[in-house]
Amino acid sequence: xxxxxxxxSVIVTAGSKGLGFATALEFAREGANVTLASRxxxxxxxxxxxxxxxxxxxxxxxxxxxxxxxxxxKSLVEYVVQKNGKIDILVNNTGGPKAxxxxxxxxxxxxxxYELNLLSFIRMIREVLPYMKxxxxxxxxxxxxxSIKEPIGQLxxxxxxxxxxxxxxxxxxxxxxxxxxxxxxxxxxxxxTDRVKHLDQILAEASAxxxxxxxxxxxxxxxxxxxxxxxxxxxxxxxLCSSANGYITGQAFLVDGGLVKAI
Numbered sequence: 001x002x003x004x005x006x007x008x009s010v011i012v013t014a015g016s017k018g019l020g021f022a023t024a025l026e027f028a029r030e031g032a033n034v035t036l037a038s039r040x041x042x043x044x045x046x047x048x049x050x051x052x053x054x055x056x057x058x059x060x061x062x063x064x065x066x067x068x069x070x071x072x073x074k075s076l077v078e079y080v081v082q083k084n085g086k087i088d089i090l091v092n093n094t095g096g097p098k099a100x101x102x103x104x105x106x107x108x109x110x111x112x113x114y115e116l117n118l119l120s121f122i123r124m125i126r127e128v129l130p131y132m133k134x135x136x137x138x139x140x141x142x143x144x145x146x147s148i149k150e151p152i153g154q155l156x157x158x159x160x161x162x163x164x165x166x167x168x169x170x171x172x173x174x175x176x177x178x179x180x181x182x183x184x185x186x187x188x189x190x191x192x193t194d195r196v197k198h199l200d201q202i203l204a205e206a207s208a209x210x211x212x213x214x215x216x217x218x219x220x221x222x223x224x225x226x227x228x229x230x231x232x233x234x235x236x237x238x239x240l241c242s243s244a245n246g247y248i249t250g251q252a253f254l255v256d257g258g259l260v261k262a263i
Contacts, residue, residue, distance in 0.1 A: 004243025006031035007059075009084035011076070013037045013067060013124065014093040016047040018193040019143060022230035023091055026238045028055040032089070035080045037065035067094050067120040068112075077127040087131045089241045092121045093143040096195050097157035099202055105156065113157040118164045125172065129181070138181040139241035142169050146189045146254050149262045154202065162187070166252050173250030182249040184240050189256025190218055191228040223258035 010027045014020040015036025024036040028051045036051075038044035041064050048062035061083060065076040080087055097113035098105070121142055132138030144162040146152070151159040166185050173183040190196055200218065204211040219226055233255045239245060240253075254260055 001244065003030050003238065005238070005241075008032045008088040009080060009086050010034045010089040010091065010241070011037065011080055011087060011124075011128070012091040012093065013065065013120075014095055015091075016040065016043040016062075018195060019188060019191065019230055019233055020091070020093045021047050021051075022234035023093070023237045024060075025051050025054065026231065026234040027089075028052075028057040028060050030238065030242075031057060033059040033061075033084050035061040035063055035076075035083070037063045037067075037076055039064060039066045067124075068115050070123055073120065073123045074127055077124075081131060086135060087128045088135075088138060090124060090128045090138070090140045091143070091237060091241070092124050092140065094120055096145070097155075097161065099154050099199065100156060101154060102156055109157065113161055117157070117161040118168070121165060121168065129176070132181050133176070133179045136179050138179070139245070140169075140172075140181065140183040141237050141240050142183070142185045143237075144185050144187040144252070146187050146256050146260050148185065148187045148252055149254060150260045154206075155199075169252070170250045177249060182240075182245065184249060185252040186233075186237055186240065187252065187254045187256070188233050189228060189254060189259040190222065191230055191233050191255070193230060196227065221259060222256070226257065228255060228257055
């Protein structure tokens with residue numbers, strides 16, 4: 001199936017690793033002009049070069065951007081418009097917030113998670129909207145977590161701010177539907193990324209068991225019996241932002257192998 005992504009201008013934030021990298025890679029495979037952003041220059045250059053090698057698509061750019069910085073976000077969007085002349089697709093993604101329970105988290109932890117995991121999404125959308133409104137088309141997908149459907153223990157910050165992303169996406173999808181801008185939320189379950197490995201290690205240390213035991217326990221809770229692959233999550237994101245999707249907006253989806261039991 002031709003997804004109609006050839007020469008589309010795509011921004012993927014936190015695109016040098018994990019789900020962001022996998023998503024940028026899939027867009028590049030489809031012939032899109034991809035700009036991936038990361039706060040670390042070496043990481044973003046390495047990721048960019050790897051995507052070019054693997055896909056043969058030379059239209060991949062890397063840009064340093066600290067998602068906590070309003071000025072850096074403005075600069076990122078201006079850079080992409082200067083290079084590509086437009087923005088068709090925004091993939092909003094950031095690293096996960098600190099793990100912890102209510103009593104262990106400080107005001108600083110809350111402020112940091114808000115700025116990184118919700119305010120950065122708001123700022124990115126604010127910057128790309130004028131271009132999407134002018135061309136009367138656009139796709140935005142906001143990466144969240146399976147916690148948008150079912151809270152996860154020890155991840156209070158994620159449980160709070162990821163659900164905020166859902167409210168933001170739903171509200172904006174209605175406000176900007178007249179401009180044919182489609183906005184959806186996509187939450188990963190236990191996908192095999194460094195973030196999930198880190199969370200498994202935290203659980204293992206808290207339970208005083210080997211991390212392998214935690215992983216086997218987690219897999220047993222997943223109906224498909226395994227962790228997801230980053231590319232499986234990425235392909236769903238690419239579909240939502242492609243010409244194959246012309247009528248899905250304001251929705252929240254999970255890619256979790258059936259883990260979450262909520263309807």
